[in-house]
Amino acid sequence: MKTRIFVTLKNGVxxxxxxxxxxxxxxxxxxxxxxxRAGRLIEIEHEPNLSTSDIEAMCTKLxxxxxxxxxxxEQA
Amino acid sequence: xxxxxxxFPGSNCDRDMAVAIRGIxxxxxxxxxxxxxxxxxxxxxxxxxxxxxYGDYLRSGAMAARSPVMQAVVKxxxxxxxxxxxxxxxxILTEAGLLPGALMRNAGxxxxxxxxxxxxxxxxxxxxxxxxxxxxxxxxxxxxxxxxFADSDTLDRLEGDGRVAFRYAESVNGSAxxxxxxxNATGNVLGMMPHPERMIEPVHGGSDGRRLFEGLIxxxx
Numbered sequence: 001m002k003t004r005i006f007v008t009l010k011n012g013v014x015x016x017x018x019x020x021x022x023x024x025x026x027x028x029x030x031x032x033x034x035x036x037r038a039g040r041l042i043e044i045e046h047e048p049n050l051s052t053s054d055i056e057a058m059c060t061k062l063x064x065x066x067x068x069x070x071x072x073x074e075q076a
Numbered sequence: 077x078x079x080x081x082x083x084f085p086g087s088n089c090d091r092d093m094a095v096a097i098r099g100i101x102x103x104x105x106x107x108x109x110x111x112x113x114x115x116x117x118x119x120x121x122x123x124x125x126x127x128x129x130y131g132d133y134l135r136s137g138a139m140a141a142r143s144p145v146m147q148a149v150v151k152x153x154x155x156x157x158x159x160x161x162x163x164x165x166x167x168i169l170t171e172a173g174l175l176p177g178a179l180m181r182n183a184g185x186x187x188x189x190x191x192x193x194x195x196x197x198x199x200x201x202x203x204x205x206x207x208x209x210x211x212x213x214x215x216x217x218x219x220x221x222x223x224x225f226a227d228s229d230t231l232d233r234l235e236g237d238g239r240v241a242f243r244y245a246e247s248v249n250g251s252a253x254x255x256x257x258x259x260n261a262t263g264n265v266l267g268m269m270p271h272p273e274r275m276i277e278p279v280h281g282g283s284d285g286r287r288l289f290e291g292l293i294x295x296x297x
Contacts, residue, residue, distance in 0.1 A: 013225060014250070016181050062142060065135055065171065067178040068225055 124165030137167030166267030177226030183250020206287030
């Protein structure tokens with residue numbers, strides 16, 4: 001079984017990487033993009049009986065830094 | 077006096093740190109590999125050196141903070157042993173929860189490697205008692221992720237409790253309130269991005285980092 005975990009920066013946390021990507025998009029001539037924020041996708045392959053609370057614990061203990069990041073869990 | 081320098085895969089300032097501690101404090105200094113479950117007995121100082129532990133995988137310091145030895149470091153810190161984290165060491169201490177906040181990508185995106193001016197903001201801790209309040213010192217930085225972030229309540233608390241040890245006196249990396257180094261609530265854990273161990277004798281271009289280590293001798297004596 002596969003689960004995808006999206007780790008994103010919290011609102012209000014500045015994202016210099018996203019800003020640089022935004023500049024690069026504009027540099028390529030694309031217009032109409034208002035903002036870019038970069039995050040991280042982590043895919044885990046696991047036993048079907050792994051509990052959601054275990055996955056959440058992995059996120060809060062390691063995969064996301066809760067000072068600056070949020071996470072979302074998407075079961076495939 | 078006894079000191080330990082923790083070494084992770086990817087640490088690269090471990091030897092410089094050990095040389096500085098040994099040379100300035102005279103401490104018997106051991107390099108401890110990150111897989112160690114226990115630290116040597118009777119330590120007077122634990123140093124977490126700079127580098128790129130685990131290749132900065134996931135987040136800078138994230139993997140190292142979960143290394144077996146860090147549980148022993150957390151325990152020693154709770155018992156009052158001075159813990160100094162420099163650069164990657166600062167990142168590891170925040171990831172391990174020993175210090176508040178997080179170190180994010182530099183606001184200017186680029187790696188910053190130069191000597192910067194710092195203002196000493198706290199002279200009460202073992203690490204900073206060798207400096208004068210408000211004194212300006214020059215110490216090199218070399219980092220990509222040194223942009224200190226914490227929510228405004230945490231920043232207010234840090235400032236109110238005198239836990240900001242050093243502040244950048246110039247624009248360096250976008251750090252909240254120009255914070256370059258912070259102390260824990262009990263003052264025995266210091267994390268800082270600048271490298272005091274790289275500024276300890278005239279041949280380095282200055283010796284402003286020296287007094288940080290000298291302060292530790294006075295603390296222990």
